[in-house]
Amino acid sequence: MIPILLLFLSLFPAPAAFAFPGVPVSTCRSFCGNITVDYPFGLRPGCGHAGFRDLLFCINGVLMLHLPSGSYRVLDVDYAYRGLTLHDPAMSDCYALARSPGGRGNGFIVEPWRAPYLQPDPNNVFLLLGCHAESPLFQGFPGKHRPCRNVSGMGCEEYYRCPAWAVFPGGGGATSRRDSAAYGAASPPECCAVEFGAIRAINLSHLGCEGYSSAYSLAPVRARGPGAWAYGIRATYSLPAEHQGFCGACRATGGVCGYDEANNANLCLCGDRNSTSNCDSDVDFGVGAVGSSSTSVDGTLSLTILVGGILVSTITWILAF
Ligand SMILES: *[C@@H]1O[C@H](CO)[C@@H](O)[C@H](O)[C@H]1NC(C)=O
Ligand SMILES: *[C@@H]1O[C@H](CO)[C@@H](O)[C@H](O)[C@H]1NC(C)=O
Numbered sequence: 001m002i003p004i005l006l007l008f009l010s011l012f013p014a015p016a017a018f019a020f021p022g023v024p025v026s027t028c029r030s031f032c033g034n035i036t037v038d039y040p041f042g043l044r045p046g047c048g049h050a051g052f053r054d055l056l057f058c059i060n061g062v063l064m065l066h067l068p069s070g071s072y073r074v075l076d077v078d079y080a081y082r083g084l085t086l087h088d089p090a091m092s093d094c095y096a097l098a099r100s101p102g103g104r105g106n107g108f109i110v111e112p113w114r115a116p117y118l119q120p121d122p123n124n125v126f127l128l129l130g131c132h133a134e135s136p137l138f139q140g141f142p143g144k145h146r147p148c149r150n151v152s153g154m155g156c157e158e159y160y161r162c163p164a165w166a167v168f169p170g171g172g173g174a175t176s177r178r179d180s181a182a183y184g185a186a187s188p189p190e191c192c193a194v195e196f197g198a199i200r201a202i203n204l205s206h207l208g209c210e211g212y213s214s215a216y217s218l219a220p221v222r223a224r225g226p227g228a229w230a231y232g233i234r235a236t237y238s239l240p241a242e243h244q245g246f247c248g249a250c251r252a253t254g255g256v257c258g259y260d261e262a263n264n265a266n267l268c269l270c271g272d273r274n275s276t277s278n279c280d281s282d283v284d285f286g287v288g289a290v291g292s293s294s295t296s297v298d299g300t301l302s303l304t305i306l307v308g309g310i311l312v313s314t315i316t317w318i319l320a321f
C-alpha cells in the first residue's frame with residue numbers, strides 16, 4: 001500500500017511544495033535617509049501590511065508620513081516598541097509659539113479605517129493653544145469639568161514656563177488669562193492639554209484652536225520640566241493578533257509579508273509567485289485560486305487513496321483465490 005501511494009504521489013507531485021524560494025528581504029525592506037523601512041511598513045505598494053498602505057513616502061531622503069491632517073517628518077521608527085516619532089514643522093514647542101486664527105500646524109487626524117493600526121501614544125500630550133470659548137472642547141463639560149488635564153506628568157501649567165510664553169503678545173494679559181483659566185472661568189484657557197484618546201482627532205479648525213504643541217515622554221523616563229520634554233508626536237502602531245501567525249508562517253517558509261493591492265488581503269511574496277498562506281503552500285497565482293488549488297490537492301490525494309484502495313482490494317481478491 002505505501003509503495004503504491006508513493007508511486008502515485010510521485011506521479012502527481014504537488015508543484016513547488018518543497019521549494020524554499022528564500023526571497024531576499026530587500027524585496028520590501030528599504031532605507032530612507034538613515035531610517036530603515038521594514039514590515040509592517042513599506043515604501044512600495046504591496047509591501048508591508050495593508051493597514052499602513054499609502055502612509056510612508058521617501059522624498060529626497062526624508063521619510064514622510066501622510067495623514068488627512070497633513071504631512072509629518074518621521075524622525076524614528078522604533079520596531080521594538082512599535083513607535084513612530086513624528087515632527088510637524090508648523091507646531092509650537094518650548095521656544096516658539098506658532099499660532100494663527102485659522103490654526104497653525106497639522107494636528108493629528110487618522111482615517112477611520114486606519115485608526116486600529118495607528119494612534120498617538122497614550123503618553124503623548126497634545127497642548128491645544130488659543131482655542132476659542134465656543135470650541136467643542138469646552139462644551140458639554142459643565143462647571144469645573146474640562147477635558148484639559150496632565151498627561152504623563154506633562155501639562156499646561158508647566159508648558160507656560162517655556163521661553164516661548166515670555167514673548168507671547170499680550171504678556172501680562174496672557175498670564176492673567178492663564179491663571180484665571182484654571183477652571184470654570186468665563187474665558188477659556190490659553191492652553192488645554194489633552195490625551196488623544198479623549199477627543200480622538202486633533203482637528204484644529206474643528207476645535208477652534210490657533211495652534212498646538214505636542215510632547216511625549218518615553219516611560220519610565222520622566223523628563224524634568226518643559227525644556228527637557230521631547231517635542232513631536234509619538235505614535236504607536238499595532239497589528240491584529242491573528243496576523244502574527246500569517247506573517248510568521250510566510251517568513252518561516254522564506255517569504256516576505258505583503259498585501260494584495262487589489263483587495264488589501266494578506267499576501268506572502270514568494271519571489272516568482274504570491275501566496276495567500278505561505279511559500280510552502282501549493283502554487284497560487286491569484287486570490288481565489290488558493291481554494292481551488294488546495295481542492296485539487298485533496299482531489300489528487302483522494303484519487304490516489306481510491307485507486308490504491310481498489311488495487312489493494314483487487315490484489316487481496318486475487319490472493320484470496
Ligand atoms: C539619523 O541621522 C540623524 C543625523 O543626521 C540623527 O540625528 C538621527 O538620530 C539618526 N536616526 C537614526 C534612526 O539613526
Ligand atoms: C506579488 O505581489 C506583489 C505585491 O502585490 C506584486 O508587486 C508582484 O508583482 C506580485 N508577483 C507576482 C509574481 O504575481
Ligand SMILES: *[C@@H]1O[C@H](CO)[C@@H](O)[C@H](O)[C@H]1NC(C)=O
Nearest residue numbers: 148149150153154155157158
Ligand atoms: C498638572 O500638574 C501640575 C504640577 O505639575 C499641577 O500644578 C496642576 O494642577 C496639574 N493640572 C491638572 C489639570 O491636573
Ligand SMILES: *[C@@H]1O[C@H](CO)[C@@H](O)[C@H](O)[C@H]1NC(C)=O
Nearest residue numbers: 068069109203204205206207
Ligand atoms: C476638520 O474639521 C473641519 C471642520 O469641522 C472639517 O471641515 C474638516 O474636514 C476636518 N478635517 C479632516 C481632515 O477631517
